[in-house]
Amino acid sequence: MEFNFEDHPHRRYNPLTNEWVQVSPHRAKRPWQGQVEKVDEEQRPEHDPNCYLCAGNTRINGEVNPDYKDTFAFQNDFAALLEEIPSGEVNEGNGLFKAKSERGLCKVICFSPRHDLTIPEMDVDGIRKVVDLWCKEYAELGARDYINYVQIFENKGAVMGCSNPHPHGQVWAQESLPLEPEKKQANQLEYFDKNGKTMLSDYIAEELKQGTRVVYENEHFVALVPYWAVWPFETMIVPKRAVARVTDLTEEERDALADAYKSLTVKYDNIFQVSFPYSAGIHQAPTDGEEHPEWHMHMTFYPPLLRSATVKKFMVGYEMLANAQRDITAETAAARIREQSLTHYKSAVL
């Protein structure tokens, strides 16, 4: 018997994080008798008078949202990070009790005044305005002296902890470099120092050659299921040029990013004919004033669904305590995404 990566359990290596994922391809066949998720079939109005993100409405702190026409950003009324705190530090018990104050701020970014839309249902021009807002927030927040990292992300769907269906994302900006980008920075730097090129340049060149994990491509971006994906339909959107941060993208590249973001999420929605939940976010260079030629920015999507619109992958027990684990191969997932239409199922003419 020959070893076969489509059938036999194995581990794959993630060079960005220097960690391995356990892959168990044969396991997708087990029956599922556990928890099923609710499908959100609700028809939403274009404007909801009770939504704190809709234009013209009053938020919990009494502030009134402007009558915005495309995007709108404001400081989160319940921010996890705060700007105005004193600094403090603990280092006791032989280094076993260490803590440090952490300054930062959290913003909410509305993608559109339309309460009833999601990214895959918006047009590319509208999404391009979201890309511009990312650039503006990254530049403005990153310019503050004490802000060294800006995390842009989006939680889509109730199953991903999103508490308001109005299309929106978040930006958390802070003093320290968080764990995930820190790992990716260290490994990209090592690769760059050794090879004189970014890790992801070499990686996507090979992926484009092989094609098996690519799900979408335009002139400036490629969307693919990484070889080392953890979540069932995990993907990343990577610029073909080695760009360290969103603000380094050209006008044309910004358009292409908006196009890739839409195309990928339309395909996602089409898989199970449901608004496909995910957490997505951009990993890019810190705003610490350094150049960071090792950084190759990318947008990562972690969608929880596994088998259907209602059965997700549970990252519990073994996965929490031991090691990341997945039940279908990256190649199987990629084929499934790739074969989806670029026309959203809701707008498809039957």
Add this chain to the structure above:
Amino acid sequence: MEFNFEDHPHRRYNPLTNEWVQVSPHRAKRPWQGQVEKVDEEQRPEHDPNCYLCAGNTRINGEVNPDYKDTFAFQNDFAALLEEIPSGEVNEGNGLFKAKSERGLCKVICFSPRHDLTIPEMDVDGIRKVVDLWCKEYAELGARDYINYVQIFENKGAVMGCSNPHPHGQVWAQESLPLEPEKKQANQLEYFDKNGKTMLSDYIAEELKQGTRVVYENEHFVALVPYWAVWPFETMIVPKRAVARVTDLTEEERDALADAYKSLTVKYDNIFQVSFPYSAGIHQAPTDGEEHPEWHMHMTFYPPLLRSATVKKFMVGYEMLANAQRDITAETAAARIREQSLTHYKSAVL
């Protein structure tokens, strides 16, 4: 204004993993309009003819469960790891495409024939038999030549991906050392080499002195919310003696572990008067034939609930893409667990 660790956002350091967690104590006050979980109020029979874990029933592959009286272990019918696979390896594209076959096996361990019980509702004698089964499985699986690590764990509750309420856990045994125990091993080894004692000996000595994070203690074990806890009510049960693995526990210590396991989970159930979901598992020395004096075994509990029986903490967006984050301090959570009665709410006489 003085920095105050009970109110101001900060980061805390986890010396076992060498990672930081973002703590945002003030954030627990935000209103919640998102997803709520279902509470399982179902009255279960002592024996369910449709349960594949109950004694005497037939499993999906045709095997009949024995008429077991306390615990029962069998190989998972849909195992993520398999024993009989050929070996294979990939290393291509300048180290960017690396994969390796992984041998192993997965067992299911039933805690009791009683379909209607959970650990906090079992008596200490019954739980002691579970501890003995852990020892037996760790010893037997670990003795196999190619098995280098044995992960014992339990997923409790539908929200933690548990698809059968019959009280049970799992054991996954494999060739490689998974990521979480690998990190803990490296950091414990460094500490041991430097200090000539296990990290957790020093750590729990200080915790017992301070008392603020301790939630339960008996002669041989302490249960506490670690200073660096990530999940809202995360705890660990640690032996007072530096024991590397379950099989090194004395008879008395095994009894004490059963008592601590019951006491902690009774308190958990009492917090929201609901069967408290969690993933729990034992981190201990690998079964690679080495002595591992640096390892100080411990049982870790990751419970998802945050505010009530139906509102959990979502580890999404920022947490997936950037950094672990929590909304209440370890001390607040510990006080809440500590103050709970040792009498289970279901058996309390009103």
